[in-house]
Amino acid sequence: MAEVEGKIRLFVEAPLGPDATVALDPAQAHYLFAVMRLGQGDRVAIFNGRDGEWLAEVASVGKRIGTLAVVAAGQPQRVPPDVWLIFAPIKKARTDFIVEKAAELGAARIQPVFTRFTNSERLRPERLRAHAIEAAEQCGETYVADVAEPVKLAALLDGWDPARRLMFCDEGRTARPAAEALADAPRGPWAILIGPEGGFAPEEVARLRAMPWVLPVTLGPRVLRADTAVCAALTIWQATLGDWPAEGGG
Incomplete structure (x- = not known):
């Protein structure tokens, strides 16, 4: 409220x-x-x-x-840009922060995932949804981000729809900068993947890079905390493919 x-x-x-x-x-x-x-x-x-x-x-x-x-x-119903945030849960307060800021930044769906190095596996989805609702109330939105039940990353990728491109934020810094990579990317359904504090396991990185619909990117020359990376990645996506540009539309 x-x-x-x-x-x-x-x-x-x-x-x-x-x-x-x-x-x-x-x-x-x-x-x-x-x-x-x-x-x-x-x-x-x-x-x-x-x-x-x-x-x-x-x-x-x-x-x-x-x-x-x-x-x-009052104002008519708006539709969020078609972008999901996929993230590995971290400490409680910072996970709450991630959900709140992702909702404020316009994510349509927020999907927690368990990776090999995820160090926090206790989540209360009802509490996370409450944060998404509060964010919508605060920022004047008419929609509320969908907060999904947590799943394992491998299972999520097994059922992935290739029509939804996936921006993989690779802490290895061997990919193109996100803004540069997205400038050449098509519009349409997207998702953004942020890893755990310990990073992705080698086999997870290998699998992601082998998928043709995955776009590996870097978020700059510094090592970012997961919650900071979420804000940076969503901001870059919104500014290039989202609803921030005048001609926008996710």
Whole structure:
């Protein structure tokens, strides 16, 4: 739940449209009425990731309950650029950071993977989804990144659709710089792969480099932490193939 430029934005699960009524859960009611001190008639922006943003006003107030009534349409539903972030989980706080920033930077899907050297295998997908929702609320988006259940990298590659190109961020620095490589790359479905703190195993690198739809890239002359690499890679992709350029479209 977030306040953006003076406008409180709230993600809800309910269908939205003209004259819709939304029942608040206890956490939402606490936030709006106890934290933000809203009362009957006050207005908030709400979205569900499907129906665009709507302006709603507080229809009823309770200690742990409440309802909102839709009063007007807001911004239309947007579609994220078709890019996935695939990453190996790291320490809890930094994994949370990765999900939050990937959602803010416009990833459509966030896919944790276990590699040979992944040193963190405990994840709570519901907590990661909460971070993605908070990021969408904060940055004014109408969609929420899909946070997938973690899988092993080998299994993910076994079922890979070759129509989706994969930008492989290779810490070995034997590939072309990402901005240069993407400048010559086609638009369409993409994914970005960031490895664990220990790097990819040799057999993982060999398999990735052998796949014709994989584009190995480097992210500069410095060794980046995984969370920094995520931000750098998504920024470069968005600036070249994503929805940042005026003519954009992922």
